[in-house]
Amino acid sequence: MSTDVILKIENLNYNVGRNQILQNISFEIKRGEFVGLIGPNGAGKSTLVKAIIGELEGYQGKVEVKGKIGYLPQQKEFERDFPISVKDAVAMGLYRKKGPLRFFNSADWQKVKDLLTIVGAEELYGRKIGVLSGGEYQRIMLARALAAEPEILILDEPEAGIDEMGKASFYQLLSGLKKEKGLTLLMVSHDIGLVFDSCDRIMCLNKTLHCHKSTHEVSPEDLQVIFSPDFDLLIRGKDHLHKEHEL
């Protein structure tokens, strides 16, 4: 695997009983790329992510990652009512890095503050997790994932539960991390517009990988193949909007 490649997947197949979930997936991601992974519900996106982060058993094929992985799970997987503060939630990311026998010192708490500054949430330091908005919460989870100093960050639908403004600024934050820190990003998303605005490359998945191209090379036909028949509904909906609102 060449040095500029951080993730390489070869002939990945995954079945549950007789049901094939992933079929012959092969691709590479280069260091510093921002890649969007799109596809309809049930396409296998989260299953593919699980294979990459080492949480999928029983697949065939090869998954190679050359670097430390950071992972931002779907929001529903984290218990938001858990009674901890923002600073403790972020510190948990450091804890993973240092191991359980290490107590936190003032340098660690300064690191937590620095991470909160990076994600634009320093004022949330002492706040309880349960009172945060969807967008604030996602920034804190991002700070926590960054605490382990990952080289590749994998995000599973980070926009879920965030309002439109919050989504755009969260994606801007991700683009900044890529530019300023050279972070590699692989992001599962249902927000096609923001994926096209933010990502360098797009992978279209529906059980098998239908395309993996530079964003500007992805055609409506590529989207139609994976989203059909919903794609037709989407287009009709857009036409209707254009007529109604003279856009």
Ligand SMILES: Nc1ncnc2c1ncn2[C@@H]1O[C@H](COP(=O)(O)OP(=O)(O)OP(=O)(O)O)[C@@H](O)[C@H]1O
């Ligand atoms: N352990 C399992 N047992 C049975 N079926 C499974 C298992 N894991 C995944 N599946 C099935 O595999 C398919 C792909 O699921 P996956 O969650 O990866 O899709 P997804 O693209 O992430 O969907 P969504 O966009 O709705 O989150 C689904 O039909 C799901 O029901």
